[in-house]
Amino acid sequence: MGVPVEEDGDTLSGFKTTRVLRDCAREKTIFVHGTIADQAAVVLLEKTPITKDSLDELFSGSRMELDMRNDTCSTYLLQPPAHLNRIMTTVVCPATEEHMKKYQSGELFLVEETEADYNSITLACIEQQSFSIQWMYNVLEKKAEADRIVCEDPDPQLGFVLLPDVKWDQKQNDNLYLVAIAHQRGIKCLRDLTPEHVPLLKNILKKGEEAIFQRYGLPAWKLRVYLHYQPSYYHLHVHFTALEYDAPGCEMTRAHLIQNVIQNLQLYPQYYRSHTLFFTLKEGDGLLAKFKEAGRL
């Protein structure tokens, strides 16, 4: 036990905020670093979901403030009875530096990368790669995770290995997440793709979809298949997620639908070489530091 905790929650009422580590408006969460009786603590707050059972009381027992009306639409701020509106709270005390890092979010920046930026800034950064791609080579060479492979096409040019992503617990299709890793080496990312890679991309899409249908019963139109730019690992790989899974990393500032990539390459051979590409980077990222040094942010 790190700190004595009173049954009535006195400890938390003595909490002093040092700084906000992260907050998420969409999820109604906020993670705070502070102290309790001079010990470092992290407090995680999350509002409770709105339940069906509470609706009657919510509509009959809340204070209401009309905010705006236009045509058939009106908005209000409701102030429900306190017992309908709770906050789930987790306290870690004493907390370590590792806890802080785990729960901290970095500021995000929208980066605009021209072809020249890629050649002068990004390429050098990729070459001093922060994340090793050794684990991908291990998969391709069956030195690791061989028992997890869902399908493989061994062709050295067109082939790939498909396996569940580590983030997927494989217990249900709701959050289905697989990754296809290309056998062909030397394709670092989207920027390296030219029309000669279209057969490889089409092969990954078609055989990946088939394998997922056979193994998990999800047809192609229930899948989202895409590449990341910037990726975490600079060796060509493709993400397969269930369309109904609100998977992290599907936003337009990071994800590129493979069907769209194929089409762009077929119609405009230099699309990914010459286009300006937009993506987000987080404070603390090495590549972001390089863009700042170069005066591009």
Place this chain on the structure above:
Amino acid sequence: MGVPVEEDGDTLSGFKTTRVLRDCAREKTIFVHGTIADQAAVVLLEKTPITKDSLDELFSGSRMELDMRNDTCSTYLLQPPAHLNRIMTTVVCPATEEHMKKYQSGELFLVEETEADYNSITLACIEQQSFSIQWMYNVLEKKAEADRIVCEDPDPQLGFVLLPDVKWDQKQNDNLYLVAIAHQRGIKCLRDLTPEHVPLLKNILKKGEEAIFQRYGLPAWKLRVYLHYQPSYYHLHVHFTALEYDAPGCEMTRAHLIQNVIQNLQLYPQYYRSHTLFFTLKEGDGLLAKFKEAGRL
């Protein structure tokens, strides 16, 4: 005005629930179908984010119930003072079948729309428009929400009105969400855009960014600016959200970054006319039914 609304919100207190259309525990939202004085209504409820400013009062003024403790970790249920815990509420009344469908959760489908599909299937569907765009005309003509306008450029070709989206409570920048509505009529969606619209898009982007910086202090590189395809309303409008807000509708299968749209139009004039576009549609959507009838799914 579809229904008389009392300033004190009496109307909402007479709301009778018929069924829950959708709820999301992650986002703390619930969408409900019901009636107000015998008229069909849809009510959208979403808890407000937890703000940094409220933390001191939250820790000192809440009732706390200890739930569990294990080693350095404890969990509580906090019951904060009612004024710290509000619910943003949007009422649509009278609501149509289309509104029910929009807010109901249903199976998702990935749709592939060629230029021919757009002309033979989608266009007819848009023309029997499900959602009225009257509310947008009201805004442009100052018949409603005039006091909410953040900035306006009155030019009939290049101009627009920028105002907070109804989903944003405007209490903090964390979930900043504004919408720019173009004055120019007749641009239904992405498919209608040609290089002649580049000055309009650039004007919305530049002046919208400037206005948001002046009013809310968020610089351009902290914003995500984009169009939806398919949009909910077929009159040109542009979404501005805080980059750090994981806003719904930012995924690659719906959102198109405006900078990328401008670039595509400049380099490939027919890009949005002739490209195959991919998007998701939900079971029950009229357009999805048409794609199925046409054997395209």
